[in-house]
Amino acid sequence: MTPSLAPSDLVTRLGHPDGTRAIIINADDFGMCAPANTAISGLLARGRIDSTTVMVPCSWSPEALAFAAANNGFDVGVHLVLTSEWTRYRWRPLTGTASSLVDADGFFPADVATVERTARGADVAAEFDAQLETALAAGADVTHLDNHMGSVYGLETGRDLLAESFGLAASHGLPFRLPRTIEGMGLAPEFQAVLDGAVRAADALGVVLPDRLWTHPFVLAGEGTADEEAYEHVRDGFIDLLRAVGAGVTEFYLHPMLDGDELARTVDFGARKRGYELRLLDDPMIDDVLAEEGIVRIGWRSLRDLQRAEAVTR
Template sequence: MPVPLTDRLGLPPGTRAIILNADDFGMCRAANRAITGLLSDGHLDSATLMMPCAWAPAAAAFAASRTDLDVGVHLVLTSEWSGYRWRPLTGIRSSLTDADGYFPRTCLEVEQNATEEEVAAELAAQLEAALAAGIDVTHLDNHMGSVYGLETGRDFLAQVLPLAARHGLPFRLPRHGTETEPDAAMQALLAQAAAVADAAGVVIPDRSWTHPFPLAGEGTDGRGDL
C-alpha cells in the first residue's frame, strides 16, 4: 500500500486535505479574469493553463510574474466548442486534428484516431511552451479526460506519466472513484493506472471532484457560445 499523500505532505495523521484547482486557464479572457482574481485573492490553491489556446499568452505572462502561485499545465487533446477552437502546437497535419485542422471535439475521436507518438510529442510541446514562457510549472492535469481512455479503453497514460516523471510533476489521476460506491470496473482501471503512476514516482491525488454547476446552454446549439 502506498503511503497516504497527506502523510507524504507532512500533515498530521487523520488530516483530510483539499486542493481547489481551476483549470481552463488561458482558454478565454473571461477565464483569465476569473482565475487571476481568485488566485490573487487566495480563493484558489492552484490553476492549470491551456497552452494551445488564444488567451494562453496573457495567462502565461501572469503566471510567470507570480511564481509564488501554483500554476500547472492543462494538457490538451480536444477542442470542444463550436465557435471558438484551438490547434495542436505541433502542427495541423497529424492524427491529432479533425477535418478542419483543429483538435477534435470529443475524447472518442482522440482515442480512435490519435497515435501514441504524436500524443507524446504534443503533450511535451505544451509543457515545454509553458516552461519557455517562464512559468514555474507545479503540476499537470488533462482537459476533458482525453488521456484516460474513458470512451474505448484506449488511454494515453503511457505518454503522460513518463512526461510527468521526467519533470518531477504531480498528475491529476484519481486513485479512487469519486462515488460513494464506485463502479467496480472503473475502480479496477484506476487501481491499475495508479500502480503505474506509483512505479514511475508520479504523485497523484486520492480523489478528484469537479464542480456541480450546469453549463449554460448544455445540450443546445448555444452551448458553444463564449
C-alpha cells in the same frame, strides 16, 4: 455519495497528521479566453483558489503564462489539451496539423472518443512535450500536469494515453491529476480495477497522485429555462461535497469565468454556471464550512516538492 475509501499515505508524506482532510481547489482552463483569465488571475491574487492549469494551445494562453511568469509564487500547472469542444472558438495542436491529433478542419477533435480512437501515441507525446515546454519557456514555474476533458483516461473506448502523460510527468518531476479511487466520480465500479493498474504505473515512475478528484456537474440544470438552477443550489451542492471529504488529499476542479457577452459568444453552454463558480469561490460561506469541518487547503507545489524529494532517494 458512497462512503470514503481508505486514502493513501500521501497526506502524512506531505507532513500532515494522519487523518487530515486536505483539499486542493484548482481552476481549470486558464488561458482559454479573456473571461477565464480575468476570473482566475483575480481568484489567485485574492487567495481564493490553490492552483490553476493553463490550456497552452488556446489564444489567450500568452496572457495567462505572462501572469504565471510574473507571479511564480502561485501554483500553475499545464492543462494538457487534445480536444477543442466549442463550435465558434477552436484551437489546434502546437505541433502542427500534419498529425493524428486533428479533425477534418485541422483542429483538435471536439470529443474524447475520437481522440481515443485516432490519436497516435507518438503524436500525443510530442504535443504534450510541446505544451509543457512552451509554458516553461514563457517563465512559468510549472507545478503539476492535468488533462482537459479527461481525454487521456480511456473513459470512452477503454484506450488510455496515460503512458504518454506519466512519462512527461516523471521526466519533469511533476505530479499528475489522476485519482487513486473512483469514489465520488460517478463511474461504474468496474473502472476501479482499471484505475488500480494506472495508479501502479504512476507509482512505479514516482509520479505523485492525489487520492480523489471531485467536481460538480458541468451543466446548469434547466439552463435557459424558467426552472434554471439558482446560484444558491449550486453553492449548497458544493458545500455538501466539501462536508463529504474524507481523509487524504482531494482535488476539487472548477471552471470559474467572468460571465458576460464575451463568454456567451465563446462557449456553447454553461456560461452562467461558470459565472456561478466564480461567485462560489469568493463566497464567505465556503470559508465557514472549511473552518467548521477542519479541512486543510494545500497546493500542488507541495506535491511537486514531495515527488522531487522522494526521487532523490529512489
